[in-house]
Amino acid sequence: MAIEQSANRFVCDLVAYEPGKPIEETARELGLDPAEIVKVASNENPLGPSPLAKAAMRSALEDSHIYPDGGGWKLRNAIAQRFDMRISNVVLGNGSNEIIELLCHSFLNPDAELIAAEHAFVVYKLMATLFGAKYVEVPDPGFVHDLDAMADAITANTRLVFIANPNNPTGTVVGQEEIDRFMARVPEHVVVVFDEAYHEFLDDAPDVLRYVREGRNVCVLRTCSKIHGLAALRIGYGLCSESIAGILQKARQPFNTNAIAQAGALAALEDDEHVLRTREINREGLSFYEAAFHARGLEFVPSVANFILVKVGQGDRVFREMLAQGVIIRAMSSYKLPDWVRISVGTPAQNARCLEVLDRVLADIAAS
Numbered sequence: 001m002a003i004e005q006s007a008n009r010f011v012c013d014l015v016a017y018e019p020g021k022p023i024e025e026t027a028r029e030l031g032l033d034p035a036e037i038v039k040v041a042s043n044e045n046p047l048g049p050s051p052l053a054k055a056a057m058r059s060a061l062e063d064s065h066i067y068p069d070g071g072g073w074k075l076r077n078a079i080a081q082r083f084d085m086r087i088s089n090v091v092l093g094n095g096s097n098e099i100i101e102l103l104c105h106s107f108l109n110p111d112a113e114l115i116a117a118e119h120a121f122v123v124y125k126l127m128a129t130l131f132g133a134k135y136v137e138v139p140d141p142g143f144v145h146d147l148d149a150m151a152d153a154i155t156a157n158t159r160l161v162f163i164a165n166p167n168n169p170t171g172t173v174v175g176q177e178e179i180d181r182f183m184a185r186v187p188e189h190v191v192v193v194f195d196e197a198y199h200e201f202l203d204d205a206p207d208v209l210r211y212v213r214e215g216r217n218v219c220v221l222r223t224c225s226k227i228h229g230l231a232a233l234r235i236g237y238g239l240c241s242e243s244i245a246g247i248l249q250k251a252r253q254p255f256n257t258n259a260i261a262q263a264g265a266l267a268a269l270e271d272d273e274h275v276l277r278t279r280e281i282n283r284e285g286l287s288f289y290e291a292a293f294h295a296r297g298l299e300f301v302p303s304v305a306n307f308i309l310v311k312v313g314q315g316d317r318v319f320r321e322m323l324a325q326g327v328i329i330r331a332m333s334s335y336k337l338p339d340w341v342r343i344s345v346g347t348p349a350q351n352a353r354c355l356e357v358l359d360r361v362l363a364d365i366a367a368s
């Protein structure tokens with residue numbers, strides 16, 4: 001008997017998440033120096049980690065022999081103060097991805113339904129599959145979440161609704177009015193998750209923390225992986241009602257976030273300068289790409305985040321051929337968008353190199 005038959009069938013059904021291709025791996029395969037490779041595949045911060053976070057993490061290394069504060073008191077307290085909430089509203093995760101998993105652990109079972117948009121962040125679907133729940137995918141015309149349709153999709157079995165705002169990989173956002181209209185319709189038995197991994201890039205961000213403060217069944221996810229430049233540390237946080245936070249606290253491992261990451265996150269949240277510089281360089285990069293795509297007649301989705309979705313035709317091939325030239329982008333076939341690729345905004349030099357290689361690859365494909 002194959003051992004797979006003894007395994008949980010939901011795990012066997014799972015298609016493993018495919019992350020952006022690592023620089024080291026690409027360098028090894030191509031025989032290149034890692035320094036020559038440009039990775040614009042995982043929406044990382046091109047300016048690197050917050051310098052304040054780096055200093056705090058170096059100093060935290062000295063106490064590496066001590067278990068972390070599993071409750072993350074200092075960091076949770078700072079987050080609570082920052083958002084004018086209580087520490088009991090704050091949950092830490094090993095990346096906000098872990099909080100997505102904790103929510104699914106806590107609220108899903110094989111009778112439950114999870115609602116998300118058709119081109120939403122793929123992790124929601126993976127987690128729904130893992131817990132054997134029904135994944136309800138709502139069309140998102142123009143790549144924008146249709147919250148009215150998502151509200152229509154709620155049934156007595158719905159447990160979780162995920163709204164990625166801005167969404168990855170589309171880079172689109174839904175505004176306050178749509179959100180308020182949606183929230184007015186959400187029944188009590190449903191938890192609404194606003195995944196705000198790119199919130200800090202927005203100029204005019206909708207406020208959903210008001211719903212947490214009102215005690216609604218809402219969980220707002222934020223991360224230190226994107227604007228704070230701490231993706232390697234794996235730390236994110238959730239802001240939610242005390243009841244939801246209490247449930248999630250039970251579902252997590254005792255030391256789910258490590259001490260180095262807690263120290264880094266604490267400092268990064270105070271590093272306004274790094275956040276501002278990142279927003280600035282990102283805004284420039286988005287304008288650069290939008291102008292370039294426009295000039296080339298390439299269809300793209302106007303983005304408010306730190307990446308951009310562009311239609312190049314044969315996304316897998318464009319990905320492979322750019323990779324061969326040392327530029328790592330992301331193909332979108334796993335999002336059922338085989339003609340599109342997603343490019344993260346880099347430094348001006350990285351953006352220029354990426355565009356140059358894209359031009360070359362598209363010209364080669366057109367000529368072949």
Ligand SMILES: *Cc1c(COP(=O)(O)O)cnc(C)c1O
Pocket residue numbers: 043094095096097098121164167168195197222223224225226231234235236
């Ligand atoms: C990047 C991302 C996350 C968070 O990732 P972590 O590194 O696990 O914090 C969550 N949601 C979306 C939509 C993302 O793009």
